[in-house]
Amino acid sequence: MVSIVTDQEAQRLTTREAAERLGVKPETVYAYVSRGQLSSRRGPGSRGSTFDAKEVEALVRRGRRESSAAAGGELSVRTRITLIDKDKYFLRGVDATELARTYSYEEVAEWLWTGVLRPGIRFTAPREAAEAARRAVDALPAHCGPTDRLRVAAVAAAAADPLRYDLSEAAVLSTARTLIPTLVTALPLVGTAHHGEGPLATRLWPRLTAKTPDEASLRVLDLALGLLIDHDLAASTLAVRVAASARAHPYAAVSAGLGVLEGPLHGAASGLAHRMLAEVLERGSAAPVVADHLRTGRRVPGLGHRIYPGEDPRAQALFTALEEVEQAAPALAAARDVVATTARHTELYANVDLALAALTVASAMPAEAGETVFAVARTAGWIAHTLEEYEERPLRMRPSGQYTGPRPPQPLP
Incomplete structure (x- = not known):
């Protein structure tokens, strides 16, 4: 009898071949299957499982990317959003x-x-x-x-x-x-x-x-x-x-x-900015309010963003829109006073929390x-x-802990 091997079957790997390609033990390959990271099926006329070569190669590439991200010291997540x-x-x-x-x-x-x-x-x-x-x-x-x-x-x-x-x-x-x-x-x-x-x-x-x-x-x-x-x-x-x-x-x-x-x-950061703006309006100036924050070691809320070197674009858009709301003028003036007051000492720009606070203060909303x-x-x-x-493989968000406790074996407590 002549055995005919299709192209699809030729692209499948045995457990040993898949393990070698992935650089893991054969039992780990089956662990990947149980976690949904690989699919398997019985080979024709064989008792062993076979694996799609493309799936295995994709898992190899994914592992390389994630190892590279982990080496950088930060969790990296692919996103199209x-x-x-x-x-x-x-x-x-x-x-x-x-x-x-x-x-x-x-x-x-x-x-x-x-x-x-x-x-x-x-x-x-x-x-x-x-x-x-x-x-x-x-x-x-x-x-x-x-x-x-x-x-x-x-x-x-x-x-x-x-x-x-x-x-x-x-x-x-x-x-x-x-x-x-x-x-x-x-x-x-x-x-x-x-x-x-x-x-x-x-x-x-x-x-x-x-x-x-x-x-x-x-x-x-x-x-x-x-x-x-x-x-x-x-x-x-x-x-x-x-x-x-x-x-x-x-x-x-x-x-x-x-x-x-x-x-x-x-x-909750906008609530802190709301309370600050309300106090600025009550006291008539940002200077004493900002001074109180600095004197007690608190950061001035609504200023600075770890991602944007300049003003948060969301704050810009909200402040511009609030200019069309007549009753928002006092809250806007208070927000600008806070920014101008802190700018005397450090260059910090408004973030979205300050702009959101201007909206909530102007609209008589709670903090x-x-x-x-x-x-x-x-x-x-x-x-x-x-x-x-x-769409990603399940349970991929599993970083490894860096254990810093006492080395085993330790005596039973």
């Missing part, structure tokens, strides 16, 4: 500030997820999920902050969705379009309710302030949402990708991001409102990173 370059940032190669100025938050989010612009798209919360989230949030103690409420709302929405474990792209996109409005709907109303099917900014506004908005104010809030939608691998986004790497469902991935966002150096805006906005970016991470 955000690029930060000098004084600008881009979403999928498009200037992010121009996107936020031109399109609504929901339009930018949909485009970020799918690459398709759908003018006028509106995200709607399902009744069952919205009711579950509202009940859960209403049961919280009164002193709870906005991130507490949003985390609980995300968990409640997940519990109401029996299909949450479906990680297909279509299912995750469906979840994304309903989760964001569910989070907004779950927040308690402060002002007069607006139509539930309007733009997300219109639905979010009465949950931030009792003040009646004008069109210019709603445009600025929508702009802020669009500007904050993503900003590369911020701490919360990295947490989201770690969760997605373990194949957590999208609700859980968003919950991971919300947990990190609550830190004072991340999502925590900026944190709410940040969290709602960034949820869309987290979903984009979740979708991207699902």
Whole structure:
């Protein structure tokens, strides 16, 4: 009998060949299979497994890239979402500030997820999920902050969705379009309710302030949402990708991001800037307020950014838009006073937290409102990173610890 070997079969490797190519033991090859990093099948007329040569080669290349990144001392993650370059940032190669100025938050989010612009798209919360989230949030103690409420709302929405474990792209996109409005709907109303099917900014506004908005104010809030939608691998986004790497469902991935966002150096930073601007307006000058911060060893909030050498482009866009809001003039003047006062001693520029604080102060919102805006906005970016991470091999976010404890063997305590 003549054995005919197809081209496809010729491109498959035995376990030994795959192990040699990867530089590992044969049992490690099967560990890769169990973790979903390689696929295997029985060879024709053989009891052993064979492996696709292209898959093995891709795993070799991936290992080289990750080893190179680890040698640099920092975790490096491939992403096609955000690029930060000098004084600008881009979403999928498009200037992010121009996107936020031109399109609504929901339009930018949909485009970020799918690459398709759908003018006028509106995200709607399902009744069952919205009711579950509202009940859960209403049961919280009164002193709870906005991130507490949003985390609980995300968990409640997940519990109401029996299909949450479906990680297909279509299912995750469906979840994304309903989760964001569910989070907004779950927040308690402060002002007069607006139509539930309007733009997300219109639905979010009465949950931030009792003040009646004008069109210019709603445009600025929508702009802020669009500007904050993503900003590369911020701490919360990295947490989201770690969760997605373990194949957590999208609700859980968003919950991971919300947990990190609550830190004072991340999502809560705008609240510190809000309180500072309110004090500047009360005292009539930035000089004594800045002096108090410096005297007590505190950094002046809302200034400087580790990525941008100059002014944060998101701050520039928000400050420009706030100039169209008449009642924002005092808060804008206070923010500029803070920047000018600190510039006498050190060259620090405004970041997005200061601009967001100018919006919240001008709109009679509480100090925590900026944190709410940040969290709602960034949820869309987290979903984009979740979708991207699902395309990678599972559990790749597993750095090795550098043990610094006592060397074994140690006596039993």
